[in-house]
Amino acid sequence: TEHPLLLVTGAAGGLGRELVPRLRAGGFRVRSLDLPTPGGAADGECDEVLVGSVTDTDVVDRAVAGVDAVVHLAGLSKERAWPDVLQANVHGTWVLLDACVRAGVTKVVFASSNHAVGLTGRPEGELLAADTPFRADSYYGWSKTAGESLCRLFVDRAGLDVVVLRIGSCFPHPGGVRGLSTWMSYDDCARLVTAAVAPQVTGWHCVWGVSANTRRWWSLAEGEAIGYHPQDDSEQFAAEVFAAEGPQEDDDLVGGDFHRTPLGEPN
Numbered sequence: 001t002e003h004p005l006l007l008v009t010g011a012a013g014g015l016g017r018e019l020v021p022r023l024r025a026g027g028f029r030v031r032s033l034d035l036p037t038p039g040g041a042a043d044g045e046c047d048e049v050l051v052g053s054v055t056d057t058d059v060v061d062r063a064v065a066g067v068d069a070v071v072h073l074a075g076l077s078k079e080r081a082w083p084d085v086l087q088a089n090v091h092g093t094w095v096l097l098d099a100c101v102r103a104g105v106t107k108v109v110f111a112s113s114n115h116a117v118g119l120t121g122r123p124e125g126e127l128l129a130a131d132t133p134f135r136a137d138s139y140y141g142w143s144k145t146a147g148e149s150l151c152r153l154f155v156d157r158a159g160l161d162v163v164v165l166r167i168g169s170c171f172p173h174p175g176g177v178r179g180l181s182t183w184m185s186y187d188d189c190a191r192l193v194t195a196a197v198a199p200q201v202t203g204w205h206c207v208w209g210v211s212a213n214t215r216r217w218w219s220l221a222e223g224e225a226i227g228y229h230p231q232d233d234s235e236q237f238a239a240e241v242f243a244a245e246g247p248q249e250d251d252d253l254v255g256g257d258f259h260r261t262p263l264g265e266p267n
């Protein structure tokens with residue numbers, strides 16, 4: 001189609017509401033799915049709006065019908081109690097993938113997180129590959145390893161084409177010293193999703209979701225291989241970050257301080 005139709009789950013979340021207008025400006029039509037969120041996607045901001053849970057098979061079946069690709073952002077985005085993480089992030093991902101198979105939708109982009117490998121040490125003088133082994137730092141991070149692994153099963157057993165994005169810190173600004181390494185601008189996020197949904201990107205891919213930060217720890221090679229060419233660099237914020245925080249680091253791990261929160265306690 002001339003204007004491919006994307007389902008964006010979690011479209012009313014912090015990332016979704018920044019991503020959706022950029023995707024629409026880039027020529028995509030967007031169907032959104034999210035919980036009834038105050039201030040969520042309003043009429044006119046998406047081409048089609050569906051309200052419901054990604055764990056609700058009936059809603060998800062309607063959501064995936066006829067779309068060219070799915071961008072799966074829905075889920076809890078931080079540490080939460082085990083049953084909630086399991087239901088929203090793990091079961092919700094299964095409901096979605098299973099619905100895609102039954103509907104004949106083959107292309108899925110999965111929003112994973114650096115916290116899937118959050119206990120990995122920060123490298124010096126080298127960049128971590130995008131397929132760095134799982135080393136979750138939290139139930140939240142573990143749920144992303146489970147989601148990645150479930151996606152892989154659906155690639156291998158059901159013929160889906162999945163791009164897993166191990167997203168760093170996708171916010172308006174890097175926020176702190178760690179963010180100078182982990183930041184991904186919203187514009188680069190839209191570039192990455194645009195590259196990932198392209199039909200010629202098939203099979204299994206796992207890439208870092210990060211901008212071209214001077215201080216990044218993560219390889220851009222895997223992203224470049226699918227056509228992601230980031231244009232932003234957190235270095236433009238470095239002076240103000242160091243002025244506010246000083247050069248000292250918090251933790252020596254990719255996932256920063258997530259490992260300091262007791263498992264299952266909201267952070």
Ligand code: 15L
Nearest residue numbers: 077078113114115168169182
């Ligand atoms: C994440 O996975 C979270 O969703 C986000 O809120 C940030 O904490 C981000 O990681 C990060 O590591 O900065």
